[in-house]
Structure formats: structure tokens, C-alpha cells
Amino acid sequence: MTARRGAEAPLLEAEGLALQVGGRWLCCEFSLTLAAGECLALLGPNGAGKTTLLHTLAGLREPTAGRVRIGGRPYAAWPAPEAARFRGLLAQQQPDHFAASVLETVLIGRHPHLGRWGWEGAEDERIARDALAAVGLAGFAQRDVLTLSGGERQRVAIAALLVQAPRLYLLDEPLNHLDLHHQIATLDMFRRLVREDAGGPGRGVVMVLHDIDLAARYADHVILLDGRGGVRAGERDSVLRPDLLSHAFGHPLRRYEVDGRVTFIPD
Numbered sequence: 001m002t003a004r005r006g007a008e009a010p011l012l013e014a015e016g017l018a019l020q021v022g023g024r025w026l027c028c029e030f031s032l033t034l035a036a037g038e039c040l041a042l043l044g045p046n047g048a049g050k051t052t053l054l055h056t057l058a059g060l061r062e063p064t065a066g067r068v069r070i071g072g073r074p075y076a077a078w079p080a081p082e083a084a085r086f087r088g089l090l091a092q093q094q095p096d097h098f099a100a101s102v103l104e105t106v107l108i109g110r111h112p113h114l115g116r117w118g119w120e121g122a123e124d125e126r127i128a129r130d131a132l133a134a135v136g137l138a139g140f141a142q143r144d145v146l147t148l149s150g151g152e153r154q155r156v157a158i159a160a161l162l163v164q165a166p167r168l169y170l171l172d173e174p175l176n177h178l179d180l181h182h183q184i185a186t187l188d189m190f191r192r193l194v195r196e197d198a199g200g201p202g203r204g205v206v207m208v209l210h211d212i213d214l215a216a217r218y219a220d221h222v223i224l225l226d227g228r229g230g231v232r233a234g235e236r237d238s239v240l241r242p243d244l245l246s247h248a249f250g251h252p253l254r255r256y257e258v259d260g261r262v263t264f265i266p267d
């Protein structure tokens with residue numbers, strides 16, 4: 001995992017990271033580096049610690065051991081608004097306690113750029129409308145978010161992250177509530193964002209997934225938590241092995257290749 005530009009610090013570094021919650025080890029020490037243009041998938045069974053790890057990588061909680069850096073600096077060295085422009089988190093649960101239009105909800109993602117709540121006007125609205133179009137919700141701007149379906153709300157949350165336009169996207173189960181078409185469209189969109197950022201600052205994605213086949217298709221690197229404190233982190237094919245996956249998920253899996261695509265089928 002080498003940085004795309006020689007002199008530039010990696011987007012994300014975790015060194016000797018270990019996490020313990022409520023007296024239970026979620027992962028023992030491991031290290032990883034994510035460079036611009038790369039995509040990392042976090043996999044593991046329910047309760048293994050994927051969200052906890054993602055929040056640690058987002059700087060929302062301290063690791064039990066080790067350190068996290070984004071752009072070469074620990075979170076403590078980042079002024080909050082700068083960190084908010086550098087990394088953005090798509091939360092697993094979307095808040096449902098406020099009523100607002102879809103457009104207003106998406107515009108919340110502009111907050112780190114404006115330094116306050118609200119927006120400047122036409123330019124921000126254009127950015128928000130472009131993001132809504134990118135997630136297939138062009139006609140939804142004036143709808144009340146509370147009237148949306150689960151998949152539509154998930155795509156509104158993704159649009160809000162798009163207008164935030166961080167360099168490091170941290171996605172907790174981005175495919176929640178999405179049908180097959182929108183799952184593929186969403187992962188294609190994030191892959192384009194990180195791969196085709198020619199001349200841009202360089203972006204990367206870390207995403208919690210439950211679908212091993214989609215991780216095999218979209219991730220360059222994988223972290224696999226086994227739910228018992230064990231962790232494997234590395235290049236996709238060194239981690240997505242039937243023995244490691246079967247151990248982690250407690251169910252035997254076989255690996256097949258169909259038309260050049262890798263798939264894991266439970267016995």
C-alpha cells in the first residue's frame with residue numbers, strides 16, 4: 001500500500017491498533033495504511049467490532065492501544081473543521097428525529113466547508129442537487145425526509161456525504177436498505193470517486209460490508225475481524241481466503257470464480 005504521490009502522507013494510517021470494549025478484545029494489534037485511490041473493506045460477523053473500528057479510524061473514539069493518523073497527523077493535531085473536511089462518516093443509523101426537506105438534509109453536508117450551519121445559496125444548492133442526481137434522487141429535493149423509504153433515506157445520507165466531499169470516506173454499511181441495482185451503483189460511484197480523481201487531492205474509501213462477494217469485487221484491501229479478537233489485514237486476496245472467512249464467520253465457505261468474478265458460497 002504505497003502513497004500515490006511520493007511526498008504526500010497516506011490518507012489513513014493505523015499503527016499497532018488494538019480495541020477493547022467492555023472488557024472484551026475486539027481486535028488485537030494490527031497496522032494498515034490506506035493511500036489515495038484505494039478502497040478498504042471491513043468484514044466480520046455481527047458484534048465483531050466493525051463499527052467500533054470504523055469510529056476509531058474516524059477519530060470518534062480512542063484506541064485501547066496504538067495510534068491513528070489521517071493525512072500524516074493524529075486527530076488531536078487537526079482543528080475540528082479541517083478534520084471534517086478531510087474525512088467524512090456515513091453512519092450506520094440515520095437520524096429520524098428531525099423533519100426537513102431532502103434538499104435541506106443534503107445541504108447539512110456543506111457545513112464543514114462553510115464553518116456554520118446554513119448555506120450560501122445558488123452554488124451550494126447546485127452542489128446538493130448534483131449529489132441528489134448522482135444517487136438517483138433528482139426529483140426528491142422538496143420531499144420531507146420522514147416520508148422516504150429506507151433505501152431513499154440511505155441515498156439521501158450518501159448525497160449529504162458527497163457534498164461534504166471529504167478525501168477519506170468512512171462508510172458504515174453503505175448498502176443498508178439498498179436494492180441490488182443501488183448497491184452496485186453506490187459502490188461503482190465510490191470507486192469512480194477514488195479512482196478517477198485525476199488532478200484532484202486524492203481520495204480513499206473505508207467501508208463496512210456484509211457481502212463478501214462485493215468486498216472481493218470492490219476492495220483493494222480487507223480487514224477481517226473474527227469476533228474473538230483475531231484480525232487479518234492486508235491485500236484483498238491474502239485475506240479473502242475460504243479458511244480465514246470460514247473461521248471468522250463460523251461457517252464453511254468455498255471460493256469459486258465465475259466469469260472472472262470471485263464468489264464465496266456457504267456449504
Ligand SMILES: Nc1ncnc2c1ncn2[C@@H]1O[C@H](COP(=O)(O)OP(=O)(O)OP(=O)(O)O)[C@@H](O)[C@H]1O
Nearest residue numbers: 021022023026044045046047048049050051052053
Ligand atoms: N459501551 C459498550 N459496552 C459494552 N459493549 C459494547 C459497548 N459498545 C459496543 N459494545 C459491544 O462491542 C461489540 C462490537 O460492536 P460493533 O457495533 O462495533 O460491532 P459490528 O461488527 O459493527 O456489528 P454489526 O455487524 O452487528 O453491526 C458488540 O458486541 C457490542 O455489543
